[in-house]
Amino acid sequence: MTPKESTTTPAADDVRARLLRQRLAGGGRRARAGIEPADRSGHLPLSFGQEQMWFLSRLDPDSTEYLVPVAFRLRGPLDEAALGRAWDAMTARHEILRTRHVLTGTEPEQLVDAPRTGTLAVTRAASEADARAVVEDECARPFDLAADWPTRAGLIRIADDDHVLLLVSHHIACDAWSTGILVSELSTAYAAFAEGRDLPLAPPALQYADFAAWQRGQASGERFARRLSYWKTRLAGLEPLELPFDRPRPPVRGHGGAEVDLVLSDAVADRVRAVAEAQDTTVFTVLLAAYQLLLGRYTGRREAAVGTVVSGRGRPELQGMLGYGVNTLVLRNRWGAGDSFAELVAAAKRGSLDAYDNQAVPFAKVVAEVEPERDLSRTPVYQAVFTMHEGGGAGPALPGITAEPFLADGGVARCDLELQVRDSRTGPLTGRLIYATDLFDRETVDRMGRHLAGLLDALTAAPERPVSALEILDDGERDRFLAAGRGAAGGPHRSVLERF
Incomplete structure (x- = not known):
């Protein structure tokens, strides 16, 4: 799992569920108008x-919170000239890679520069540590969005047959989907x-500037107003998530983060999949329902709101x-005091499907x-996020080259607490909890991970139990x-907040 995979879609099977519901609704629908090219004048x-x-x-301006780095160790007889030419081809074919974002008058705009060559920076390193x-x-190193192209590409030569390929993008021009496309196309071009x-x-069928103008x-219109009204109603009265932090919340949120690993055993993972099927x-x-329940236990509330991405x-x-x-x-x-986990899952399902139906409203508008x-x-x-990822992240497929991830964790938290889980369809579920180091100690978040695993063990063993x-x-x-002395032996079971 790469440091920035929080930008991926929750899971492909959720998209399939939404599409299936649309198909089961029956009836034909009018063909949608295509996205027209933006007026470049x-x-x-x-x-x-x-x-x-x-x-x-x-x-x-100096923040690196929204940098998206991807790095791969490349072992084998790499053709540096071919790779440089391949990267030049990427910047030529995708305008967003050579777009600056400048303030003109009172509004920011995109300025697309002409393609140029020699855009892959090659440096030498004496060792892996270097x-x-x-x-x-x-x-x-932050980006100056008005002056810099939003992706830096570099090749670090450790030896003739040992290199590191590094791509660092600003999130303004990149997401996990884009990274997958870029790595795949770069591999094809190199070959x-x-x-x-x-x-x-x-x-490409479309450039990003075309999409941006179309989205605006x-x-x-009435349809957009209905969708926006859904979010206003759904989120009305929502209070901030206040977990029991180890330190007071600073007046300005920092972005320092760390993580703890999470593993759900084969047995628990199989029961999670069985509950999903049932x-x-x-x-x-x-997993969303269990995570929301955990957050509710820690805050003493019978509700929780979690951000995710599509x-x-x-x-x-x-x-x-x-x-x-x-x-x-x-x-x-x-949820209510007497609700079962099965009922929480059913409510999470309804809420998720409704949210997907109204996903066309940009979050900034919400x-x-x-x-x-x-x-x-x-x-x-x-203030909490959950994302899910399937399989493993694919690296570049370069002929005669072995590629493996090289990047360490970026040390960034984009909210108070984020749960990422990877599902390989069989075997255990693995993941991590990323937390804001301004708020939490590692021991606290490690305990949260154990509590989540314990909850899932109990919930999936008896999903009809309150x-x-x-x-x-x-x-x-x-x-x-x-x-x-915070409780009495033999006393009734209480929430962790009550025990504190």
Whole structure:
């Protein structure tokens, strides 16, 4: 799992579930109008997501919070000239890779520069440690969005048959979907040029500036108003998530982060999948319900709102587009004292499907409606995130070259607490909890991970049992609380907040 995979879609099976529901609704539908090329003679606006990234960059120009680094160790007889030519081809074919974001008058706009050659920077490193130092330095170097292209590509030569390929992008021009496209196309271009062939890729169906202008045009009309009204109603009265932090929340949110690993055993993972099948839903939904329940236990509430992301590429012409296409959805769930886990899963399923049906509303628009007064100490609307990923991240497939991930964790937290889980369809579920180091100690988040695993063990073993009957403390924790005089032996089970 790469450091920035929080930008990926929750899971492909959730998208399939949404499409299946649409198909089961029956009836034909009118063909949608295609996305037309933007007028290149005038102002090229930013998309709503880009505008949010641009604004955050203006607030803190030196921040590296929204950098998306990808690095691979390449072992074998690499053709450096072919790789350099392949990267030049990428910047030529995708305008977003050579777009600057500047303030013109009172509004930011996109300025697309002409393609140029020699855009792959090649440096030497005496050792693996030196190469890692170069990577770390590049990951700590911010972008000037008005002056710089939003992706830096570098090749670090350790030896003739040992290199590191590093791509560092600003989120304003990149998401996980884009990274996958870029790595795949770069591999294809390299293979062709190394063998003396022409680039075999057809031109992109759409450039990002076309999408941004089209998205702006969609943010009006009765249909859009109905979708925006859904979010206003769904998120009405939502209070900030206040977990029991180890330190007071600072007045301005930092972005320092760390992580703890999470593993759900084969037995628990199999029961999670069984509950998903029995509820006619997805593993994502089952894990979402358990995560929301955990957050509720820690806050003493019977509700929780969790942010997640969708690819934002439901239209065919957007599948091959590079750029910031993702959108954030806020998934809110409520439950009663007597509700079972099966009922929580059913509610999470309904809420998720409704959210996917209204995902065309950019999150920036939702924020403007439901939280117009920004609190700089926390992320707007939600403070916890859950994303899910399938299989393993693919590296470049270069002929005669072995590629493996090289990048260490970026040390960034984009909210208070984020759960990432990887599902390989069989065997255990693995993941990590990423946390804000301004708020939490590692020991606290490690305990949260154990509590989540314990909850899932109990919940999936008896999904019809009322969730209020389940205890999240293990025997050792309970004994420590009792020994500290915070409870009485033989007393009733209480939430962790009540025990504190």
